[in-house]
Every structure is written in structure tokens, then in C-alpha cells.
Amino acid sequence: MDETLGEGLSAFEAALGRLRDALVAQPDVAAFLFADTDEWRALLTYKLVPHLAGAGCLVAAVAGGTNTGKSTVFNLLLGETASPVRATAAATCRPVLAASPVRSAQCLEAKLVPEFTPVPLTAPEAILHYDGPENALYIYETSRLSDGLVLLDTPDIDSIMTRHWRVAEHLRAAGDVLIGTLTPEKYKDERVVAFFRAAHAAGRLVVPVMNKANPAEDYAAARAQIDDFRAAVNLGATPCFVIPYDPTLAEDPTRPIQSLNGHGALREYLAGIDVSALKRRVYRDSVTRFAEQAGLFVEKADRLVAELRGLRADLAARARRFAQQYDPAPGPEVGGLFHEFVQSKRGAVGRAIGQASGAVARGAAALGGAVRRAITRRATFERGDEIETESALRQRHRAAIERITRDLATDLIDLARRIDPPSASLLQRDLESMDLASVGARVADEALSADDISEAFRRHARKTLETWWENHPEKRRALLALDMILALTPAAIAVPISLYTGGIGVPEAMIFAGPLMEQFVARVIEYQFGDALFDFLSPWREEQRAALAAALERHLIEPAARGLADALAPLESEACLALGEQLELCRKALPKS
Numbered sequence: 292m293d294e295t296l297g298e299g300l301s302a303f304e305a306a307l308g309r310l311r312d313a314l315v316a317q318p319d320v321a322a323f324l325f326a327d328t329d330e331w332r333a334l335l336t337y338k339l340v341p342h343l344a345g346a347g348c349l350v351a352a353v354a355g356g357t358n359t360g361k362s363t364v365f366n367l368l369l370g371e372t373a374s375p376v377r378a379t380a381a382a383t384c385r386p387v388l389a390a391s392p393v394r395s396a397q398c399l400e401a402k403l404v405p406e407f408t409p410v411p412l413t414a415p416e417a418i419l420h421y422d423g424p425e426n427a428l429y430i431y432e433t434s435r436l437s438d439g440l441v442l443l444d445t446p447d448i449d450s451i452m453t454r455h456w457r458v459a460e461h462l463r464a465a466g467d468v469l470i471g472t473l474t475p476e477k478y479k480d481e482r483v484v485a486f487f488r489a490a491h492a493a494g495r496l497v498v499p500v501m502n503k504a505n506p507a508e509d510y511a512a513a514r515a516q517i518d519d520f521r522a523a524v525n526l527g528a529t530p531c532f533v534i535p536y537d538p539t540l541a542e543d544p545t546r547p548i549q550s551l552n553g554h555g556a557l558r559e560y561l562a563g564i565d566v567s568a569l570k571r572r573v574y575r576d577s578v579t580r581f582a583e584q585a586g587l588f589v590e591k592a593d594r595l596v597a598e599l600r601g602l603r604a605d606l607a608a609r610a611r612r613f614a615q616q617y618d619p620a621p622g623p624e625v626g627g628l629f630h631e632f633v634q635s636k637r638g639a640v641g642r643a644i645g646q647a648s649g650a651v652a653r654g655a656a657a658l659g660g661a662v663r664r665a666i667t668r669r670a671t672f673e674r675g676d677e678i679e680t681e682s683a684l685r686q687r688h689r690a691a692i693e694r695i696t697r698d699l700a701t702d703l704i705d706l707a708r709r710i711d712p713p714s715a716s717l718l719q720r721d722l723e724s725m726d727l728a729s730v731g732a733r734v735a736d737e738a739l740s741a742d743d744i745s746e747a748f749r750r751h752a753r754k755t756l757e758t759w760w761e762n763h764p765e766k767r768r769a770l771l772a773l774d775m776i777l778a779l780t781p782a783a784i785a786v787p788i789s790l791y792t793g794g795i796g797v798p799e800a801m802i803f804a805g806p807l808m809e810q811f812v813a814r815v816i817e818y819q820f821g822d823a824l825f826d827f828l829s830p831w832r833e834e835q836r837a838a839l840a841a842a843l844e845r846h847l848i849e850p851a852a853r854g855l856a857d858a859l860a861p862l863e864s865e866a867c868l869a870l871g872e873q874l875e876l877c878r879k880a881l882p883k884s
């Protein structure tokens with residue numbers, strides 16, 4: 292028995308259930324995703340899975356014209372009188388279903404036959420009246436049937452077709468096997484034939500039973516009439532059965548219904564049917580319809596995943612873009628690198644002098660303060676000669692970072708207004724709950740704590756300076772001389788200075804050599820090092836921007852995207868990812884039309 296279809300369907304149903312459970316905390320996402328899915332999900336849960344998964348259960352419905360003996364056949368198949376038999380026409384008003392306790396329970400949950408409203412059969416007389424809901428189905432629980440077979444007795448086709456055409460449709464839909472109950476008088480009525488022809492075309496197994504048959508000449512008349520019926524319905528040479536006319540029939544409901552063409556008793560024939568193959572045929576259209584709609588659902592889920600992932604990536608990209616607005620000015624550490632470098636190039640004599648020199652003893656960092664101002668001026672063309680203090684610089688950086696954080700938050704709020712649900716509400720919720728002022732402060736704390744010099748930048752600085760050093764022997768000498776000057780006392784400045792300072796005269800240099808020595812040094816370096824300053828600095832700037840981007844991501848983007856991440860988790864779960872594959876399995880397990 293091929294279980295692929297049933298297994299695929301129930302795996303899909305289970306995965307869908309897990310996805311739905313996982314989305315309980317995400318009502319907006321669940322509402323979006325599960326909108327307009329009620330119909331195919333009900334089809335799956337109440338029809339396809341109960342019929343196609345696990346051990347099969349054959350639904351055999353006894354159908355036919357008025358007073359042909361349907362209730363009689365039903366009782367004979369069952370082996371007990373469950374459906375009242377009446378001499379009056381159109382006695383059976385409501386369909387009745389006989390099933391084992393397990394299947395009865397399933398039916399009462401509206402599984403197996405969801406087309407009907409199940410009502411437990413307490414008094415058999417109820418079947419004979421049109422009371423209760425129009426689509427009522429009475430459930431009769433019996434231990435005479437196994438879990439593999441469910442029997443239906445139905446109102447006659449003639450009257451339900453006029454009274455309740457929907458009930459006729461539902462009966463045809465509910466039965467895998469339709470037992471066509473015929474009599475010598477009523478075996479090819481137009482309505483009856485049309486009903487069975489449609490059922491056969493929809494993959495149902497139609498089994499003719501000639502009731503009240505004349506046994507003469509080995510049922511010659513019954514055979515001819517069944518042939519007529521089969522031809523009218525397009526059946527071909529199918530198994531057929533016969534019940535001889537017998538006035539005492541109703542007294543013994545345990546008599547078997549015999550086959551006319553070697554298929555044994557009807558009850559045994561039903562028990563031997565390949566249920567799985569028949570179900571696949573019967574439910575082919577339903578599964579195809581289900582698979583189409585479920586396929587749209589899977590596509591919708593995939594699109595939502597792509598959208599949420601895209602949005603998350605977009606937020607991170609916005610953080611990086613906004614961080615580019617940050618234009619940090621270097622601190623004293625960066626400036627100090629120059630001095631360190633020149634010092635490392637000094638000859639043994641200079642070093643010896645330098646070690647004793649008070650000017651050098653003040654250290655690279657103190658000097659760096661002046662140098663970085665020089666760098667800043669060149670790199671940003673700022674404020675002329677006005678020199679910013681360290682703390683003012685930090686304040687300015689902090690303010691700039693807080694402004695960038697605010698601008699980014701505004702940009703996100705604006706974005707959340709423009710995108711579609713459910714992404715919009717996910718993003719909005721998190722943004723609204725955020726304290727933007729403290730976010731700005733945290734971003735600034737973190738980004739500014741990263742403004743010391745990285746190893747990578749130190750290496751870069753070293754390389755840039757080396758290259759420059761190799762390519763500019765003149766200027767190199769100037770810097771070395773400058774360093775020498777610093778190493779010696781201010782009194783030694785006078786002679787070489789006019790050679791290198793490009794316009795700054797000796798008297799001025801003498802003035803600089805005092806407390807303003809640092810600025811003097813900075814000016815010289817700036818002049819000598821020229822445009823190389825910009826190249827020297829740009830990786831440092833990039834590092835600072837990257838640090839800001841990381842801080843923005845951690846303190847603004849991540850909290851803002853928390854809802855997106857939470858919504859994505861169930862959608863990226865194994866359950867959700869498997870849905871598409873399970874659906875494909877179901878499609879492949881269907882018989883070709």
C-alpha cells in the first residue's frame with residue numbers, strides 16, 4: 292500500500308500546526324499569513340488527512356431512487372436493522388452513518404464527512420423526519436463494523452435532488468463507494484443515472500445492486516438491466532450484486548448480498564477493496580485543489596521570510612550609511628605616531644641626545660596633541676587657526692554621534708510608516724518602546740571608547756610613513772632635523788631652522804621654541820608631510836566609522852529589529868522549511884489524470 296500521499300499530508304498538517312503554535316506570540320504575522328486559509332486547512336484536517344493518512348477507512352454510501360430498498364441493503368450490509376425500513380416512498384429523510392466506535396467518534400468531530408452536521412442517532416425514528424439542521428447526518432455507533440468501513444444510508448436521489456440538491460452533492464462527495472440500489476422498475480431513471488455518472492466521473496467506485504430481483508434463468512432479467520445501467524453510467528464490466536425478491540427479507544438482516552459475476556458477498560467485496568488506491572483516485576481533485584492553495588501559502592511564507600530578512604539587512608545597511616556621516620578628528624594618539632616614527636629613524640647620536648632632552652621627555656603624546664591639530668586642520672579645513680581643546684573635541688564628537696543616532700532613528704520611524712504589514716507593525720512596536728536619548732548616549736559611549744589606535748592602523752601608519760620617507764628624501768631630512776632640534780635645547784634652533792620651515796623665520800622660531808614649541812612642530816610636520824596626511828588618516832577614519840556603525844547596530848538596529856527576528860524564527864524553523872517539500876511529495880503521489 293502506497294502511504295506517501297497520506298504521510299505527506301499528515302506531515303504537512305503537523306508542520307502547519309507547529310508553525311501556527313510558534314506564531315501565537317506573533318498575532319500580526321499569523322493573521323497576515325493565515326488570512327484566507329480556512330477553507331483548504333479545513334479540507335486538509337477534516338477530509339484529506341482522516342481519509343488518506345494512516346489505515347484507510349472506506350466510506351460506502353447506499354444510494355438510489357425512491358423506495359428501491361436502500362435502507363434494506365444498508366441493514367443487510369450492517370447485519371442489523373439500524374435504519375428503519377418503510378413501505379411508504381421517501382421514508383428516509385436524513386442520511387445515517389454507521390461506524391465503529393473509533394470512526395463514530397471521528398465523525399462526531401466532523402472529520403471524515405465534514406460536509407454534514409453530525410448528530411448522534413439516539414432514536415432511529417429521527418431519520419424519518421426533516422427535523423434539525425438541513426445537512427444533519429445521524430451517526431449510528433456499532434461494533435459490527437471494523438475501523439476500515441463506514442456505511443451510509445441516504446434519502447432517495449429523486450427527492451433530495453429536488454429538496455436538497457446540496458445534500459446529494461455532499462453524499463456523492465462523502466462516499467468512496469456508491470452502492471447503486473436498483474429495482475426491476477427503477478434502474479435507469481434519468482436522475483438516478485445522472486447522479487451515478489457524475490460520481491463515477493469523480494473517481495468513485497459505483498457498485499450496482501439489483502434488489503427485488505427475479506432469480507429465474509440465473510437472474511437473466513437482472514443481468515440485462517444492470518448492463519443497461521452500467522452502459523448509461525459508463526461503468527464497464529464492474530462487479531455487480533443481486534438480492535432476490537423475498538417477502539420475508541426484512542425479518543433476517545444477516546443474509547449476505549451475493550455477486551452476479553463471481554465477487555462473493557458484497558460485504559466481503561467491500562472489505563477487499565484497495566482502499567489506498569481508491570482514495571487516491573477519489574481525492575485526486577481535492578488534493579490537487581488543496582496543493583494549489585497550500586502552495587500559494589508556502590510561497591507567501593517564503594516571500595515574507597525574504598522580506599523580513601531583506602528588511603533586517605536594510606536596517607544594518609542604513610546604520611553603516613549613517614555612520615559615514617561621522618567625520619572624526621584625530622586625537623593626540625594619532626599625532627603621536629608621527630613623532631614616534633621620526634624618533635625611530637634617528638641616528639645613534641640623536642637618540643642619545645634625545646634621551647637626555649627635556650623636550651623629548653615630555654613624550655610623544657604631548658607632542659601628538661599639537662600634531663593632531665595640524666592634521667585636523669588639513670583634513671577638515673576647519674576653523675582656521677583656532678585650536679580646539681581635547682575635551683571640546685570629545686564633546687563635539689559626542690554631539691555628532693548623538694545627532695547621527697537621532698537621524699537614523701527618525702529614518703527608521705519613517706521607514707516603518709512606509710512598508711507593508713506585518714513588517715511595519717513589527718518595526719513600529721520596537722521603535723516606539725525605545726528611549727532614543729539613552730540609546731544615543733550608549734552609542735556615543737561605545738563608539739568613542741574605540742578611538743584609540745588599533746594595531747591595524749598602527750601598521751598602516753608605519754607603512755604610509757615608510758613609503759613617504761623613502762620617496763621624499765628632502766622632507767625626510769627636514770623632519771629629522773626638526774627632531775634633532777627638539778632633542779637639543781631651544782637655543783640650538785636658530786641655525787637650521789630657516790632651511791626647513793618654508794618661510795618661518797628665525798625670530799619667530801625662537802618664539803615658538805618656548806611654550807609654543809608643540810605648535811611649531813605641528814606646523815613643520817604639516818608643511819613637510821603635505822597631502823600624504825589625508826591618506827595617512829583615512830583608514831583611521833574608516834575604523835572610527837566602523838566602530839560607530841557597530842555601536843549603532845548594537846544599540847539601535849538590534850533592538851529595533853528584535854520583532855523582525857522574533858517573527859523570523861518560527862518562519863525559518865524546520866517545520867516551516869519542510870512545508871514546500873511535503874507538498875511536493877503529495878503532488879507526486881497523486882495518480883495521473
Ligand SMILES: Nc1nc2c(ncn2[C@@H]2O[C@H](COP(=O)(O)OP(=O)(O)OP(=O)(O)O)[C@@H](O)[C@H]2O)c(=O)[nH]1
Binds near residue numbers: 362376446447
Ligand atoms: N419483499 C421485499 N420487499 C422489499 C425488498 N426490498 C425492499 N423491500 C420493501 O420495500 C420497501 C422500501 O424499502 P426500503 O428499504 O425502506 O427502501 P428505501 O429505498 O430505503 O426507501 P426510501 O428510504 O423511502 O427511499 C419496504 O417496504 C421494504 O420492506 C425485497 O427484496 N423484498
Ligand SMILES: [Mg+2]
Binds near residue numbers: 361362375376382383
Ligand atoms: Mg430508506
